Amino acid sequence: MELARERRKPATNGSWITGTPSMTFHSILYDRSAPAVADMGATPECIRDLNIDQIIDAIVRGREEYDLAPFFLMPLATMEAVGYRHEVMRDLQEGAVLECVAEFADAMRSTRKILAHSAKLRTHQQTRLFLDAVRAYDAAVVRLCEKLERSSAKSAGLRAFCAFLAAYVQSEQFRARTSASGALLRELDAIRYSVRIKENTVTVGRYEDRPDYSDEVARTFEKFNQGEVRDYLVAGRDSIEMNHVEERILALVARLFPATFAKLTEFEEHHRSFVDATVTRFDREIQFYLAYLEYMNEFAASGLSFCYPHVSTDGGDSAVRDTFDAALAKRLRDAGREVVVNDFALTGGERVLIVSGPNQGGKSTFARTFGQVHHFASIGCPVAGSAARIALFDRIFTHFEREERVESLRSKLEDDLLRMRDILRDASERSIVILNEIFASTTRSDAYWLGRQMLAKILRIGARCVCVTFLNELAHGDDRIVNMVSTVVADNPAVRTFKVVRRAAGEPSYAATLAEKHRLTHDLVKARIRS
Amino acid sequence: MTLKAHLMYADRDFSFRSVVPITEGEVAADLERDALVSAMAAGDPVVAEVATEALWNGLTDLAAIRYRQAALGDAVANSAAVRELYELAVEALEAERRAFLLGLVGRTPGSVLFRAVELLELLEERLRRLRAFADKNAARFGSVAFTNLFDMLRRELGDDYLGIVREHLGDLRFTDGVLSSARLGPGNKGVDYELHRIVQSEGWLRRAFGARGQQAYSFRIPDQDEGGARALAALKDRGIARVADALARSMDHILSFFKMLRTELAFYVGCLNIREALAAAGAPACTPTPCSAADAKRNATGLYDPSLALTLGRSVVRNDLAADGKALVLVTGANRGGKSTFLRSLGLAQLMMQCGMFVAAERFEASVCRGVFTHYKRQEDPTMQSGKFDEELVRMSAIVDAVVPGSLVLLNESFAATDEREGAEIAHQVVTGLIDCGVIACFVTHQYELAERFMTEGRTDVLFLLAERRDDGSRTFRIKPGRPLETSYGKDIYDRIFDDAGATTVPP
Structure with missing residues (x-):
């Protein structure tokens, strides 16, 4: 299917600086070959069916201000675009870069x-907060530039951004601002004033160094110190706002030091718009990586790994080892339960995975995992698993069991078939189709016959397909179709393993194999103690 | 310098480990530690806590063990004075509950300061009493630990010092207003508030604003301005916030000093308690001889299980042991023949010796070991998802993760939850793996198969012990050197319970 891509304005509606060549930087998310914005690869329906929405929610949680969800929905079209993100992500896995x-x-x-505060406050406070904001911004940019330059970052994205930053902080405007703000802050820091409160009278004056009585008291009792004790410091209000007594005191301090306070007012007038648009865009876009890395790290603690998939665009082989449904894994982990990992592979001419087996055995989870892994590979992220090869796709289509819609006049079966018709109309040989318990509402023989028809159509289109079904005889005798089964414990069929495998496994365990399993043979015990 | 008691270690405070090995709970249960600890505590939870920690966080340094042994000798010779000192610390800590209220919400620096001053006046009185106690009793103690403690109290709590404390407590009532200074922080809000003492003899303006007569501006909050009065109070509070904090922390520091003193003394009080309890039961206690791990010593005369003696309130069976140079002690023989009790007496003696206590024996000499671990067979747990044998392997695996060369591992009927041949195979693999790495093991089993494997191998570092059984089949509960016998005694017990109900034997 033809990939309709449309160039749009970046979501940040930023107008980045276009001065000297070294002063331009495009985006940390998109290399030059990729369009800034791509079409949706997965329909909103499919995002929900595959629980990708839950995963994205978990990824972006706590970062709402950056509006990251769109980045996690838009697939990339080329291997170069994916590689661009992989490189940046790998760089950020270095502790120092991160x-x-x-x-x-x-x-x-x-x-x-x-800055938000500054806008709300009055004169001497407002001008000072503006200065504080400029200082914080300038320092952040300089520190980032220095640290990135010294870091091991080697991705094209970060190197280019680093070059941009270097030119930016060397610019005349930036340097002049930094030195002016520094001098002004030093002047303000040097001010120490004295306040005496006796009954209702407040007296404000200049002050010379005097010993702090609190320190004297603390020193007297120092010898009893046995380690950390409770903090009895009653915190002042967090708010930067002042009450009218404080405002009057500040006004008197300004009268004591008029020259310094005049400079403060001047500074704001000279530097009204100081934040650079490219820096702003980077600040938002880099969160894409930080959010995903943080998300992956949560899994690392439970021994679940993510890997960089080897990505191709030929619509061919996809194979992943030790993968898992990230949405389910998060819930299981939160509940302190174990997560089962699975493998899947569509290689050679294989196009369809038919998953059958006992109920509640992990079949739907397996199908979702397949879709999730492809989706996250397509946005240039590492995927759940220890090793992965992923063929990109144009669209993902899903057909999952729906709750009956009351207002629908069509029968359930009719609805199912209509949805299938739409999918088959839109799918291409580069598409992925995920069918979960298709035609469950009809008779077994109907479902069997219909299922065969659908499979034949899908095979004709050449789309890749995962089909979860209770019909274990649905397909056989075609090299393009792989049968998989959710398994149970060999000697206790009531216990699900949540393993989905190409063929049933499970051999009885004996004491010796148990000892081996627990690493309790003579040699293993020795090796463990000596290590 | 800081006031330190250092009764437990020559060079550091006694402290509780932040991480306790998961295997410790099992060891505690298997060795029936609770009876021992509750005899030490005699109802005092602090003693129980300290005793527990001391027992499980044993010393491996011989000098450190001897340091405690010497202090314990002092405590035994001056038991009344040690208990009095302990009571003094306990009484001072009564102020703790009142201090706790200071940390509650709704406080202001002013209220914190006011109550801290009050409590410190009370604690200052306790410190005077402590000094007086040291003056009176110092001469009667000879150990390094106690001598240093009394020297320190007399040196650091002199009359001059206690006088300065009183003076501060008077000044901190701020009868002449509050003088503070500040800098301009973010947003030009006042930060780094410092409080300054107002000395009565000087003109305050001159003092506060320097000698150069720089300008100062004043304003007055009208009496009817309630918001202004609140703001003023808040500002005043900001000025005294740090001194209130400093004073309240000082109060906590003094309390933690008394707490530290109590903690360090608690161990010795616990030792006095259990010594008296054992004496009442007619059971002996000896000061053990700790040896370095390299000496591979482990021998005893009259070794017994103190938990059992304390529970029964009388003297119990004692055993001798000569296991110098042995890596594995394999105890076989009749069920209910005293094997488990013997194993427990060995484990407890090791723990007691390494915390610097006396040992439940007439004589005990042993190399120090790095951690005591137990692997006992468990009752079936219905909630367990995996099988019983699997569960034993999981526990054993955790022990293998935790042991180091020089650890002591006590195994009681381990790996018996499967077929005897398989169990013996695994037990043999595990135990040889352990002792080949320098771990010391004591394995109690009624299974012949495992013992036979070790006999056939003829290793010289294995000592075979046997639960004694008279010719008439009755048990003495004594453990003596002896080779395993192939007969099982299970039938005996069955016979006694079902055929001869009148002659049921009770363990000693």
């Missing part, structure tokens, strides 16, 4: 917060 980027993000957040 740290400097995360630190930058924090600083940008506090800059925004200070």
Whole structure:
């Protein structure tokens, strides 16, 4: 199917600086070959069916201000575009690189917060907060630039951004601003004033260094110190706002130091718009990586791994080892339960995975996993599993059991067939079709016959398909079709293993194999103690 | 310098480990530690806590063990004085509950300061009493630990020092207003508030604003401005916030000093308690001889299970042991023949020796070991998902993860939950793996198969012990050197219970 891609304005509606060549940077999410915005690869329906919406919710949680969800929905079209993100992501897996980027993000957040405050406050406070915001921003940019330059980052994306930053911080405008703000802050820091409160009278004056009585008291009792004790410091209100007594005191301090306060007012007038658009865009887009890395790390603690898939665009082989449904795994992990991993492979001419086996055995989970892995590979992210080869796709279609819609006049079967017709109309040989308990509402023989028809059509189109079904005799005798089965414990069929395999396995365990399993043979015991 | 008691270690405080190995709970249950600890505690939860920690966090350094042994000797010789000192610390800690209220919500720096001053006045009185106790009793103690403690109390709590404390407590009532200074922080809000003492003899303006007579501006909050009065109070509070914090922390520091003193003394009080309890039961206690691990010593005379003696309140069967140079002690023989009791007496003696206590024996000499672990067969647990044998392997695997060369592992009927041949095979693999790495093992089993394997191998580092059985089939509950016998005694017990109900034997 033809990929209809449309070039649109970037979502940040940023107008980045286009001065000297070194002062331009495009995007940390898109290499130059890729369009800034792509069509949706998966329909909203399919995002829901595959629980990709739950995964994205978990990924972006706590980062609402960046509006990241669109990035996690838009697939990339080329291997180069995927590779561009892989490189940046790998760079960010280096502790030092991640740290400097995360630190930058924090600083940008506090800059925004200070500016928001500044807008609400009055004269001497407002001008000071503006200065604080400029200082925070400039420092964040300089620190990011220095640390990135020294870091091991080698991705094209981060290197190009780093070059942009280097030119930016060297610019005349940036340097002049930094030195002016620094001098002003030093002047303000040097001010120490004295306040005496006796009954209703407040007296404000200049002050010279005097010993702090609190320290003297603390020193007297120092010898009893046995380690950390409770903190009795009653925190002042967090708000930066002042009450009218504080405002009057500040006004008197300004009268004591008039020259400094005049400079503060001047500074704001000279530097009204100081935040660079490219920096702003980077600040948002880099969160795509930070969010995903943080999300992956949560799984690492439970021994579940993610890997960089080897991506192709030929619509051919897909194979993943030790993969899992990330949405389900998160719920299981939160409940302290174990997560079962599975393998799948469509290689050679194989196009269809038919998954059957006992109910509640992990069949639907397996089908979702297949879709999730393809989706996340297509947006340039690592995928759940220990090794993966993924062929990109143009669209993912899903047909999952729906709750009966009351207002629908059509029968359930008719509805199912209509949905299938639409899917088959739109799917191409580069599409993925995931069918879950298709035609469950009809008789067994009907379902069997209909199922065969659908499979034949899908095979004719050449789309890749996962078909979860209770009909274990649905397909056989075609090399393009792979049968898989959810398994149970060999000597206790009531216990599900949640393993979905190409053929049934499960051999009885004996004491010796148990000992081996627990690494309790003589040699293993020795090796463990000596290690 | 900081006031330290250092009664438990020559160079550091006694402290509770933040991470307790998961295997410890099992060891505690298997060795019936609770009877021992409750005899030490005699109802005092702090003693129980400290005793438990000391027992499980044993010493491996011989000098450190001897340091405690010497202090314990002092405590035994001056038991009344040690108990009095402990009571003094306990009484001072009564202020703790009142101090706790200070940390509650709704407090202001002013209220924190006011109550901290009150409590400190009370604690200052306790410190005076502590000094007086040291003056009176120091001469009667000879151990390094106690001598250093009393020297320190007399040196650090001199009259001059206690006088300065009183003076501060007076000044901190702020009868002459609050003088503070600040800097301009983010948003030009006042930060880094410092409080300054107002000395009565000077003109405050001159003092506060420097000698150069720089300008100062004043304003007055009208009496009817309630918001202004609140703001003023808040500002005043900001000025005294740090001193209130400093003072409340000081109060906590003094309380934690008393708590530390109590903790360090608690161990010795616990030792005095259990010593008296054992003496009442007619059971002996000896100061053991700790040896280095390299010496591979493990021998005893009259070794017994103190938990059993304390539970029964009388003297119990004692055993001798000569296991110097042995890596594995394999105890076989009749069920209910005293094997488990013997195993427990060995484990407890090791733990007691390594925390610096006396040992439940007439004489005990042993190399220190790095951790005691137990692997006992368990009752069937209905909630267990995996099988019983599997569960034993899981526990054994956890032990293998935790042991190091020089650890002591006590196994009681391990791997009996499967067919005897398979169980013996696995037990043999595990045990040889352990002892080949320098772990010391003591394995109690009624299964012949495993014992026979070790006999056939003829290793010289294995000691075979046997639960004694008279010719008439009755048990003495004594453990003596002896080779395993192939007969099972299970039938005996069955016969006694079902055919001869009148002659049921009770363990000693």
